[in-house]
Amino acid sequence: MAVFGLLGLGIYDYGILWIRYFMELPMQLIIYGVIAGGTISWDDRRRAAQLELENLRLQLQPHFLFNTLNMISSVVYESPAKADEMLCRLSEYLRDALAQHPTQEVPLNDEISVAKAYLAIMEARFENGLQIDWQVDEGIGNAVVPYFLLQPLAENSLRHGLSAIRAFREGDSLIIALDDIGIQTGDGAGMGIGLGNTRKRLARLYGSRGTIDLAPHSGTGTTVKVKLPYKAAV
C-alpha cells in the first residue's frame, strides 16, 4: 500500500467482498465457458480426424496393397496384359479408398464395382478359380450404402468359401447377403477387420435399422445378411 502511495497510484478499494463475488461470477463463467468450449471442440475435431485416418488405414490395408503389388511384379513377366489389368483393378480399389466421403454414403453400384475389383485381385493372388454368383436386383444400384461396406464383408466370407453376393429390396429395407460354402480357405487369413466393426458402424448410422445377421445356408455354409434402410441416392 505504501508502495502504491509512493507511485501515486492511490489506494485500491476492494469494496464489499460478498457483493463483488456476485458481480464477478458471470464474467468468470463466460471466460471458463469459452476456454472449455474451445478445448472440447478442438478435441472433437481431433477425434474426428483420427477416426477418418483410422478408416483410411482400414481401407488401405498395407498388407493387401503390398501383397497385390508383389503379385503384379510376378505376373508382369508371365502376362503383361494380366499385370496391366491388375494395376487397373488396384487403381480402382485405391481410388475408392482414398476418396472423401463427407456423407458416409455412396450408391450401391459404386460399392459393387470396388468389391469386384477386390475379388479379381484376390483371385489373381491365390489362383483359386474364384467364382462368385452376383445377384443384384434391377433398379437398386442407386440405393445408398455406407462407403466401404462391401469389401470387409467379402473379405470375411472369402475365408469361408464365398459363393454368392445378393442384393435386393425388402419393404423399406435394403438387404445385402453374402453366401459361403463353409470351408476354411485361409485366403488372406486373419487379417480382415471382421464383422464387428461393420456392425458398430451400421448401428451408429442407422440405429436399430442397421443390422448384420448370420444364418446357416445350404448345409455347411453361412449367409451374412446386412439390413439397412432403403434410400435412393439424390
Add this chain to the structure above:
Amino acid sequence: MKRVVVVDDEPPARRKLARLLEPHGTFRIVGEAGAGRAAVAVIEEFRPDLVFLDVQLPDISGFEVLDQLPETNRPLIIFVTAYNHYAVEAFNVRALDYLLKPVSQTRFNSALERARHHLETRTSYLQRFLVKDDRITYFVEAQQVIWLESARNYVVLHSNGETHIVRATLEGLLERLDPAQFTRISRFAAVNLAKVEAITAATVLLSNGEEIRASPRHISGLKSAHRV
C-alpha cells in the same frame, strides 16, 4: 548345389521367388509349400539348406513352422512378407534375413549372398564313417558308400561288395551327412545319390546292381530333386 524350399500361400509369389533365384545357378528349389503344416513336411522331407518363408500362412504362421522344426540342423531362414512389423521377432528366432514384398532383384541378391557366405562357413558334413570292428577301428569314405540300411540301433553301410556296421540310427547319421549326397528312400534305407543308376515305380537301382525298395513319397521326392 544348395537346396532351397519356398513357402508362400500365393502361387505368383512363389513363382516370383523362383524367378529371383534363376541367376543363382548353385541354388535350386527342391520343394514348395502353400501352407504352414505342408511346409514342415516338405522341409523335413527335403532337408533344404535355405528356406524362403512367408509369415502369414493359412493354417499356422511362419514362426510356428520354425517352432516345429528340430533345433539342430535347421535350414537357414529368410522371411519374405508384406508386413514390416515382424522384423524384430524374425531376428529373435535367428532368421538370416527379412525381405519385404515386393522384393527387388538387388535386395534379393544381397540376402542370397549372406546365405551363400553362411553355408560356406558352416561346419562341414561328415566325410567318412568311423567303423569299429572286433579287432580294429577304421574309416570308410562316405563317397564309397552306396547305400545305408537301418537295422534298429545299427546302420549297415553297403559299399562295393562289402558291408560295415556302425552303431547309430539312420536318422542320426542322415542329420550329419550332406543331404545333397545321401537321401532317404524309405524308412529303412538311404542312398548315395551319386550311385543311383535308375529309378523305377517302387525301387531304386544302384551302381553295384542292387535294387532297393523305396516308398512312393520318396520316389517322387527323388525325381523332383533331379528334375532340371
